[in-house]
Amino acid sequence: MGKEISMQHGAEWWKAVAHCIHDGILVIDKHEIVRMINPEYTKITGVTQHIIGKPLSAYRRGAKLPQTLKDGKIRAGVYRKTEDREYMVDMAPIILDGEVVGAVSVCKSLTEVDKLSQELKRQREKVETLKSRMNRAYEAKYTFEDIMGKSDKVKKAISIAEKASASSFPVLITGESGTGKELFAQSIHNKSERSGRAFVPVNCAAIPSSLLESELFGYGEGAFTNAKKNGKPGLFEVAHEGTLFLDEIGDMPSSLQAKLLRVLQEKKLRRVGETKEREIDVRIIAATHRNIEQLVHKNHFREDLFYRLNVIRIEVPPLRERKEDISILIESQASEFTSYIFEEEAVRVLRSYEWPGNIRELKNTVDYATCMADNEYITVENLPSFIVKKGEKNKEESETLQEMIRRREKEYIQKALSTCGHDIKGKKKAAEVLGISLATLYNKLKKLNM
Known part of the structure; x- marks a missing residue:
């Protein structure tokens, strides 16, 4: 009896709360007596206030709420239909001190459910649109067909790169600045199974070391002054299931090398200022114009990270x-x-x-x-x-002696013709200046491709 009294305590206050809710609500006590319904319940089901104080089963044939009262189980998404109405119902027991003292039914009309479903669909479409835009923003443009050259060194580099495309192993591309290392990186991505995902390039030398960590790994809310609300994903997360291209990896600060190594080993990362770990699936392609073995020898680059990255090595030759x-x-x-x-x-x-x-x-x-x-x-x-x-x-x-003689001879003839003229009269005069016959001059012009 005491529990029933406590249940009724503040009933008017809770009734006012229920009237503000835009879902239909019906409450029964442990004797299956209806204690409350709100206006939205009437609007959805057509049942009016006359049911209050009466047994639910007597007025609502097939009602499932009494079953919830008996077995204490939660029921969600129960479809109900009367002569002219359709709606969805969620049901749950009301428990006080471990005892079931009543049950509550919360319903939505199918029209409302449909609206919510359509809104959810629109939001999902927005998410997919944003993902598509992000993928276009981080899209690799080049393929192996864009790599020009038939020299043996270029052919060898292309051959290794094409074989690397068939795996998800880390790749290390070395070569001087301007040799086309990113061209190789994009080509590998576009021929791999990750080609439909993002290709995210990061120049480790261009981003200040103070910002590089948060750019790569992201940050949590309140991680530092002016941090965005809810934090921000890093480029590792942007590249999830795709490829992260770490250009100029030799310039990465030592403090970040250890964190990068852990991400490569564990395939997990923690945003700056967070303790939560996030699963990550990223293929790493790194590149550098520096002598990375020398950096390792001088303790400027971690040896264990070097071996982790140097699984497949591609050397792009200088021009x-x-x-x-x-x-x-x-x-x-x-x-x-x-x-x-x-x-x-x-x-x-x-x-x-x-x-x-x-x-x-x-x-x-x-x-x-x-x-x-x-x-x-x-x-x-x-x-x-x-x-x-x-x-x-x-x-x-x-040049050889023969090449030098040919070049100098050509220069003298060009100078003579420039002074005397290129017509027949000029060529006769040029031959006299050069001390040769006109026929000899013509032979030399033909021989020298002039």
Whole structure:
């Protein structure tokens, strides 16, 4: 009896609360007597206040709430239908001091359920749209077809990279700046089973060390001043099930190397300022222009992390070691604008240059030359002067005696023709200046491709 009195204590207050709720509510006591219904219950089921104080089973045939009262089990999503109404019901026992003293029924009309279902669908579509936009923002553009070159060193690098695509092992790409390390990384991703997921590039040298940790691993709410509410996922989480490209890994601070190693070993991470661990599935491709073995030897890079990353090693050769590819590279670059043609002498100058900036520098040179050209033919005069000077110097230092004689002979003839003229009269005069016959001059012009 005492429990029934305590149950009724403050009944008016709870009744007011129930009237504010936009779900239908019906409450019975342990004797199955209806103690309360709210207006929303009437609106959904059509049952009015006259049922209060009466046994539920007598007025609601097939009512399942008394069964909940008896067995104490929670029932969710029970479909109910009367002559002109359909709704969904959740039922639960009311327990005080371990004893079932009543039961409550909470219902929603199918119209409301449908609205909620449609809203949930819209929200899911928004989430999928955001995911799609994120994937496009972190999309790898290049494939192995974009890697130009037929030299043995390039072919070897491509072969290793293609085999690496078939696995999820870490890859370490080494090579000088401007050789195209990210091109290889994107190609590996696009040929792998993760190609439909995000490719997230991170330049470890470009992000301040104070920010790199939170960028990679994310942070929790209140982790530091101005931290976003609810925290922020890091790039590891953005790359989940995809590929994380850690460019210039040799410049990563020592303090982060240990945390990166743990993520690679455990496949779990903790955001900055959190204790919760999150499962992560990311394929790591790292790259560096530095001598990483030397960094390990000098204790600037963790040896255990090096071995963890150096599962598959790809060495991208510098351009000076694959000069036979220069023609292919400049033709590919020049064709992006229009049908430019590099004259033979201009190509020879480009091949004589050492290209400290590698393919990136070559691309800039081609852009400059196409801008300076008066027509579709690109000559030595259209090339940057410092490249011509260094290229000519390198060419002179490496040429044979026969090549030097040929070059100097060509220079003298060009100078004579420039002074005397290129018509028949001019050529006769040039032959006299050079001390040779006109027939000999014509033979030399043909031999020297002039």
